[in-house]
Amino acid sequence: EDKVVQSPLSLVVHEGDTVTLNCSYEVTNFRSLLWYKQEKKAPTFLFMLTSSGIEKKSGRLSSILDKKELFSILNITATQTGDSAIYLCAVRGGSNYKLTFGKGTLLTVNP
Amino acid sequence: GAVVSQHPSWVICKSGTSVKIECRSLDFQATTMFWYRQFPKQSLMLMATSNEGSKATYEQGVEKDKFLINHASLTLSTLTVTSAHPEDSSFYICSGTGGQLISYEQYFGPGTRLTVT
Numbered sequence: 001e002d003k004v005v006q007s008p009l010s011l012v013v014h015e016g017d018t019v020t021l022n023c024s025y026e027v028t029n030f031r032s033l034l035w036y037k038q039e040k041k042a043p044t045f046l047f048m049l050t051s052s053g054i055e056k057k058s059g060r061l062s063s064i065l066d067k068k069e070l071f072s073i074l075n076i077t078a079t080q081t082g083d084s085a086i087y088l089c090a091v092r093g094g095s096n097y098k099l100t101f102g103k104g105t106l107l108t109v110n111p
Numbered sequence: 112g113a114v115v116s117q118h119p120s121w122v123i124c125k126s127g128t129s130v131k132i133e134c135r136s137l138d139f140q141a142t143t144m145f146w147y148r149q150f151p152k153q154s155l156m157l158m159a160t161s162n163e164g165s166k167a168t169y170e171q172g173v174e175k176d177k178f179l180i181n182h183a184s185l186t187l188s189t190l191t192v193t194s195a196h197p198e199d200s201s202f203y204i205c206s207g208t209g210g211q212l213i214s215y216e217q218y219f220g221p222g223t224r225l226t227v228t
Contacts, residue, residue: 043204045219101157
């Protein structure tokens with residue numbers, strides 16, 4: 001059974017701090033790893049990673065994948081209160097488009 | 112990015128009644144749509160995968176006779192919760208992929224919050 005484990009489950013920081021969110025996975029026939037941000041509604045897409053060692057960056061967010069060690073990290077620098085959300089990691093494997101989600105990391109950024 | 116809409120955004124129904132949730136891809140043809148359920152403080156759990164014109168594939172533990180999925184067109188999929196019970200109260204989210212989307216990207220609808228009293 002495919003498995004995605006995120007850590008920590010929750011994190012409280014102050015504005016301006018840098019955070020690192022972790023995602024490890026076990027999946028057959030790995031295709032890609034995706035990060036999503038979920039506020040009060042449905043998740044919004046952040047990154048899709050398919051190759052090891054290539055950092056993807058969008059503003060203050062960046063992510064990298066290690067396919068040998070089966071994990072990915074999501075970094076957020078200079079955090080803002082608007083970064084407060086649940087960050088979900090999902091892995092696609094197998095022969096279809098099915099995603100397996102981790103439980104998410106609840107990030108709270110205090111002013 | 113591609114846009115997926117859901118209707119209704121929230122619904123309250125009485126135990127024993129049926130509720131239909133619509134999921135529409137507004138600017139792409141969703142050859143594949145997914146239905147997820149999310150309980151409070153839990154992650155998204157895939158319920159079923161539907162390909163346009165085919166029967167849905169349900170995940171283990173999801174009752175196909177209770178959660179009826181129809182994907183009759185490339186822009187519309189529906190989930191009907193039949194004989195709803197309070198334990199079916201949850202946040203239901205659909206996502207779609209296909210058409211001209213970058214391979215394997217899924218775009219999520221805004222979700223439907225179902226409360227069964």
